[in-house]
Amino acid sequence: MQSRTIETWVGIFMLLGIAALAVLAFKVSGSAGTDGNVYRIAARFENVGGLNEKAPVMIGGVRVGRVARISMDKEDYSAVVEMDIEQKYDNLPSDSGASILTSGLLGAQFVGLDPGAEDMFLEHGDELEITQSAIQLETLISQFMFSQGSSRDNTDKAE
Amino acid sequence: MDWVANLGQQVIRSVSRMGAAALFFLQAVVGAVKCLPRFHLVIQQLYSIGVLTMLIILVSGLFVGMVLGLQGYYQLVNFSAESSLGLVVALFLVRELGPVLSALLFAGRAGSALTAEIGLMKATEQISAMEMMAVDPMQRVIGPRLIAGIIAMPLLAAMMSAVGVIGGYLIGHVQFGVDSGVYWSSMQSGVDLYDDILNGVIKSVVFGFIVTWVALFEGYNATPTSEGVSRATTRTVVTSSLAVLGVDFILTALMFGGL
Numbered sequence: 001m002q003s004r005t006i007e008t009w010v011g012i013f014m015l016l017g018i019a020a021l022a023v024l025a026f027k028v029s030g031s032a033g034t035d036g037n038v039y040r041i042a043a044r045f046e047n048v049g050g051l052n053e054k055a056p057v058m059i060g061g062v063r064v065g066r067v068a069r070i071s072m073d074k075e076d077y078s079a080v081v082e083m084d085i086e087q088k089y090d091n092l093p094s095d096s097g098a099s100i101l102t103s104g105l106l107g108a109q110f111v112g113l114d115p116g117a118e119d120m121f122l123e124h125g126d127e128l129e130i131t132q133s134a135i136q137l138e139t140l141i142s143q144f145m146f147s148q149g150s151s152r153d154n155t156d157k158a159e
Numbered sequence: 160m161d162w163v164a165n166l167g168q169q170v171i172r173s174v175s176r177m178g179a180a181a182l183f184f185l186q187a188v189v190g191a192v193k194c195l196p197r198f199h200l201v202i203q204q205l206y207s208i209g210v211l212t213m214l215i216i217l218v219s220g221l222f223v224g225m226v227l228g229l230q231g232y233y234q235l236v237n238f239s240a241e242s243s244l245g246l247v248v249a250l251f252l253v254r255e256l257g258p259v260l261s262a263l264l265f266a267g268r269a270g271s272a273l274t275a276e277i278g279l280m281k282a283t284e285q286i287s288a289m290e291m292m293a294v295d296p297m298q299r300v301i302g303p304r305l306i307a308g309i310i311a312m313p314l315l316a317a318m319m320s321a322v323g324v325i326g327g328y329l330i331g332h333v334q335f336g337v338d339s340g341v342y343w344s345s346m347q348s349g350v351d352l353y354d355d356i357l358n359g360v361i362k363s364v365v366f367g368f369i370v371t372w373v374a375l376f377e378g379y380n381a382t383p384t385s386e387g388v389s390r391a392t393t394r395t396v397v398t399s400s401l402a403v404l405g406v407d408f409i410l411t412a413l414m415f416g417g418l
Contacts, residue, residue: 003199003203006202006203006206007202009206009210010202010205010206010209010210012210013205013206013209013210013213013311013314014205014314016213016314016318017209017311017313017314017315017317017318018314019321020314020317020318020320020321020322021313021314021317021360023321023324024253024317024320024321024356024359025352025356027324027343027347028249028253028320028321028324028346028347028350028356029347029350029351029352029355029356054348054351056348
């Protein structure tokens with residue numbers, strides 16, 4: 001009887017421990033089991049800004065995949081972003097466009113896909129033609145400062 | 160010249176102690192492998208090492224998670240970034256606090272008990288009696304405890320992380336009203352199964368090795384008096400805590416620093 005209760009408690013301990021590991025794997029990391037069936041597409045950008053690998057790929061705010069790899073093309077110095085799209089979204093038109101967007105003003109960057117109108121669908125290994133690079137805050141600010149400065153010059157001359 | 164001799168004596172003593180600990184480790188691993196056919200010994204040790212440590216781990220994990228939730232929220236809300244609360248809490252727990260804190264608690268709760276138990280076995284000459292009866296104490300006493308420590312530690316660390324994440328959720332969602340979907344999704348997009356969770360598990364396995372090894376070695380080499388056992392118990396907690404913190408630094412640098 002004594003050893004039976006000990007064994008029961010050890011069994012409970014093991015179950016709780018494995019349950020905790022399962023919580024960590026599925027609930028906390030959320031990556032287990034979701035990347036099973038994917039197909040890979042690529043897109044070329046002039047500038048990917050602060051895009052990271054594993055960043056989400058979204059259509060209309062819904063996550064359809066994630067960025068698998070970011071590399072640079074040696075031929076034309078463009079950034080090549082490879083994306084794993086979940087297999088259940090296999091009806092993306094082949095003339096869809098990709099742009100790099102930012103969630104919120106300073107949030108993390110992600111790839112937004114804009115579905116096109118073609119009847120052909122994207123398949124594994126396809127490359128997106130229409131892309132729009134990341135908007136860089138520094139560039140925007142410097143353009144703003146520059147235009148401010150030049151407009152003040154103009155008003156000075158007018159006076 | 161006397162102090163030079165003293166220094167040399169200290170160095171020789173600590174080096175020979177390290178050598179003894181390494182030899183003990185090899186013997187303990189051999190004993191652990193040999194005791195596997197009699198798994199009921201391991202189960203008994205899992206009870207006293209794992210089950211009895213579970214409560215303190217669960218309670219402290221909940222509080223650690225709640226404190227992380229509070230402190231994280233107070234800081235993040237300044238940048239209106241409280242949507243990242245879940246990510247902050249989960250990364251802290253899974254990468255560092257879960258393995259390290261549970262190893263420290265494990266050293267205090269289970270390591271000290273192991274040392275005292277084995278030291279007392281030695282003081283009452285039970286270990287010599289086993290040797291007289293041709294029972295290998297490495298196989299009968301040390302081995303099962305080592306295996307139990309290595310099995311129990313990652314499970315305890317996982318429990319602490321899981322409960323801590325729930326504690327952070329209680330504070331973030333129930334207390335401060337961070338949206339629960341945002342809490343979990345920021346966590347899921349930022350925490351990686353291999354980079355974060357698997358590395359945390361590897362850490363806690365290593366810590367389980369270290370703490371159990373130190374505890375068993377100190378107990379096995381304790382001076383067989385009541386004073387000797389008490390000093391060995393203290394040394395177990397101090398040495399294994401320091402070793403855990405030091406090794407954690409090295410493991411973190413290796414795993415996350417990209418060295």
